[in-house]
Amino acid sequence: MAHLFFGYFAGMIAITSVLVVALRNPVYSALSLLVMFFHVAGLYVTLHAEFLAAVQVIVYAGAILVLYLFVVMLLNVKRDDRYHSQWRIAAFICIPLSIEFLVLLSGDFGAAHREPASLPVEPLASDNTLAIGQTLFSTYLFPFEVASLILLVAMVGAIVLAKRDISENEAKNMNRVSGAQ
Amino acid sequence: MTVPVSYYVILSAIVFLTGVVGVLIRRNIIAILLSVELMLNATNINFVAFSDHLQDLSGQVFVFFALTVAAAEVAVGLAIIIALHRSKSTINVEEFNLLKW
Numbered sequence: 001m002a003h004l005f006f007g008y009f010a011g012m013i014a015i016t017s018v019l020v021v022a023l024r025n026p027v028y029s030a031l032s033l034l035v036m037f038f039h040v041a042g043l044y045v046t047l048h049a050e051f052l053a054a055v056q057v058i059v060y061a062g063a064i065l066v067l068y069l070f071v072v073m074l075l076n077v078k079r080d081d082r083y084h085s086q087w088r089i090a091a092f093i094c095i096p097l098s099i100e101f102l103v104l105l106s107g108d109f110g111a112a113h114r115e116p117a118s119l120p121v122e123p124l125a126s127d128n129t130l131a132i133g134q135t136l137f138s139t140y141l142f143p144f145e146v147a148s149l150i151l152l153v154a155m156v157g158a159i160v161l162a163k164r165d166i167s168e169n170e171a172k173n174m175n176r177v178s179g180a181q
Numbered sequence: 182m183t184v185p186v187s188y189y190v191i192l193s194a195i196v197f198l199t200g201v202v203g204v205l206i207r208r209n210i211i212a213i214l215l216s217v218e219l220m221l222n223a224t225n226i227n228f229v230a231f232s233d234h235l236q237d238l239s240g241q242v243f244v245f246f247a248l249t250v251a252a253a254e255v256a257v258g259l260a261i262i263i264a265l266h267r268s269k270s271t272i273n274v275e276e277f278n279l280l281k282w
Contacts, residue, residue: 002183002184003184006184006188010188010192013192013196013226014192014195014196014199017195017196017199017200017219018199020199020203020212020215020216020219021199021200021202021203021206021207021212021216021219026209026211026212026215029211029212029215030211030215033215033218033219036219036222037222040222040225040226043226043229044229046184047229047230047232047233048233049229049232049233049241049244051241052229052241052244052245055245055248056248059248059252060218060222060248060251063252064218064251064252064255067255067256067259068211068214068215068255068259071211071259071262071263072211074263075211075262075263075266075272087205087206089205090202090205090206093201093205094198094201094202094205097198097201098198101194101198105187105190105191105194128241131238132238132241132242132245135238135239135242136242136245139239139242140242143246147245147246147249147250150249150250150253151249151252151253153253154252154253154254154256154257155256157256157257157260158256158257158259158260159260161257161260161261161263161264162259162260162263162264164267
């Protein structure tokens with residue numbers, strides 16, 4: 001049963017992620033990314049990470065993807081050629097990466113086949129949200145604060161970058177001053 | 182009957198490679214940012230799979246931080262795209278050669 005669920009989610013994730021890259025229209029790419037986010041959330045549920053599944057749906061599918069779609073609609077991009085002229089260099093980089101990935105996963109020395117280290121394994125708490133909250137606010141309290149700072153800086157930076165009026169108003173004022181003289 | 186962790190690693194490697202290919206070959210800058218999202222999700226799948234495998238919650242907390250960084254990256258990246266589109270009125274990466282020597 002677990003294999004069945006994993007097969008479905010993995011297949012859908014692989015197909016939709018290829019579609020994100022292969023589709024020509026950015027709106028369709030974003031929509032297939034949406035489908036992929038939902039299936040990743042389903043995969044998290046099968047991995048006993050229910051809280052992260054909810055966060056994945058809310059933040060990724062709800063906030064980030066809506067932002068992407070908003071920008072795609074705002075810019076009103078026409079379809080253009082899909083791949084740029086440096087695809088030979090891209091292939092030159094990607095082929096060694098793929099070979100490396102195959103070698104890592106096929107051999108006996110691969111990281112995937114190694115047994116887990118002899119850590120003191122205790123079963124995870126049944127209440128996933130409670131356990132994550134306790135870990136986040138005790139062990140990872142300082143990184144949590146740093147994350148909030150990152151969000152603040154990103155918010156200020158996005159406003160400064162995308163706001164049109166800041167530089168234009170200054171130019172207008174300059175023109176007015178020079179016109180008065 | 183649990184799924185072995187190697188399957189998750191393979192799935193995440195496939196998604197990550199797809200993201201790398203997308204970043205390298207697409208010419209629409211929005212598609213490039215979407216491919217970066219693919220790569221971030223691939224690492225998140227790995228984190229959660231190993232968190233379940235090793236019965237350690239730290240992996241899930243790190244997914245949390247990766248999500249924060251992804252949100253910040255999207256906000257700043259899209260703001261840059263809007264600013265670029267305003268000055269060049271295109272989102273084709275081959276037109277953006279201002280910093281090229």
